[in-house]
Amino acid sequence: THTLDKDQLWKLQTIVIKNGTVATVLKFKNAKPNVVEYKIHFKGTDELVGKTVHCAYELMDGKICRGRAVDESPITTISKATTATANFYQVQKNAQALFTLFDGVPKPFDEEMNKAFEALYHQDFIHNMDGEPLNKVQWR
Numbered sequence: 001t002h003t004l005d006k007d008q009l010w011k012l013q014t015i016v017i018k019n020g021t022v023a024t025v026l027k028f029k030n031a032k033p034n035v036v037e038y039k040i041h042f043k044g045t046d047e048l049v050g051k052t053v054h055c056a057y058e059l060m061d062g063k064i065c066r067g068r069a070v071d072e073s074p075i076t077t078i079s080k081a082t083t084a085t086a087n088f089y090q091v092q093k094n095a096q097a098l099f100t101l102f103d104g105v106p107k108p109f110d111e112e113m114n115k116a117f118e119a120l121y122h123q124d125f126i127h128n129m130d131g132e133p134l135n136k137v138q139w140r
Contacts, residue, residue, distance in 0.1 A: 006125035010117060014109035016102065019044050023102035026052065028095060030088040034059045037070065040099060055127070062090045063122035094120040 004012070016023075021044030031037040039054040057067030098116035107113075 002128075004127040006121050006123065009121065009125065009127065010109075013113075013117060016042070016044065017109050017113060018106055020104050020106035021102055022104040023099040025096065025099055027054075028092050031056055036064065036088055036091050038095065042102075044104070057127075059088065059091055060122050060124065063094070063125075064091055064120055065122040065124055066126050068128045091120065 021042050024041045024043075025038065026041055027037070027039040029037050035056055035058055037054075037056045039052060041052045043050065054070045055067050056070055057064040059065060094116065098113075098120050101113055101116060109117075
């Protein structure tokens, strides 16, 4: 099983933005309380060319925290916050702010990108890939 932590995701998005990849949000919905589901299509010159990422993530403190690809094992519930709807709209706003920056123009992962990244992903972010977690520290 592979996982992706916040540092690893940061490194990946740094490469993707430098390559001029375009990200298009195809779906972004509140799947259930404190769970957001989204589908993003990437076009560009790197390994994400023509790929669509379809994921579901639990929200924690108004940020994306733990998740998986939609067709993998179920999400473990970690939060029962009563502000689930407000968290969803904040996460949706932050996701749009980040992925709008992927406009196809090669650029560095600058302070604007870093602020958008930090606003979207919780410090404990983990994404399970083939059942094995990758964390933020491993990618930086």
